[in-house]
């Protein structure tokens with residue numbers, strides 16, 4: 001089964017996404033936006049350690065290898081972990097727009113079981129932008145970038161101001177992230193470049 005709900009259909013007046021002039025070049029690794037992010041942070045021992053590379057336009061590719069800590073059924077990836085990998089992949093697209101945005105809605109199709117040890121090869125793109133709403137889609141394949149589809153998702157991200165994190169995040173982590181000596185990560189977390 002596939003196809004997304006009405007909430008994920010862009011309105012008729014939606015525009016095409018515009019790649020930010022300072023977006024990383026195609027093929028370049030995006031790196032982690034936050035040391036302790038479950039999706040991409042190197043400081044998260046059970047995290048996904050997703051590796052994301054910029055693509056052409058407002059698109060990217062990402063890889064995630066399923067480890068034993070990611071199991072649901074014996075020897076198989078947990079569906080929630082796969083959804084998290086899709087969420088992180090899709091969320092990374094916003095760096096190519098230089099927009100801070102959070103997931104409002106994520107609709108996932110689980111097409112085939114994904115065993116422990118398998119690498120998922122994701123490709124994702126922003127399809128439309130309407131005001132604060134960013135529409136995007138991702139596919140995850142196993143066995144290689146052209147392998148069979150295992151998961152896919154459509155999502156709606158909503159642009160927010162940096163205050164979203166400052167107002168809602170726990171103080172100690174916010175403060176530590178603001179003091180992060182890695183300027184790129186700090187910029188990704190706390191600055192919006194229109």
Ligand SMILES: CCCCCCCCCCCC(=O)SCCNC(=O)CCNC(=O)[C@H](O)C(C)(C)COP(=O)(O)OP(=O)(O)OC[C@H]1O[C@@H](n2cnc3c(N)ncnc32)[C@H](O)[C@@H]1OP(=O)(O)O
Nearest residue numbers: 007033087088091092102103104105156158160165188189
């Ligand atoms: C620091 C690192 C950075 C970089 C981070 C990079 C990687 C991030 C990791 C992956 C991403 C995540 O997991 S992010 C974490 C998971 N997500 C969250 O925690 C978000 C929790 N939700 C919220 O905070 C809020 O609901 C918001 C911000 C999404 C929306 O609230 P709001 O700002 O008050 O806006 P609101 O007026 O309600 O909605 C604006 C428009 O969007 C539509 N809209 C809102 N939600 C939905 C929805 N679920 N489904 C359909 N449509 C929706 C509304 O109808 C409206 O349309 P119209 O009337 O204008 O037409």
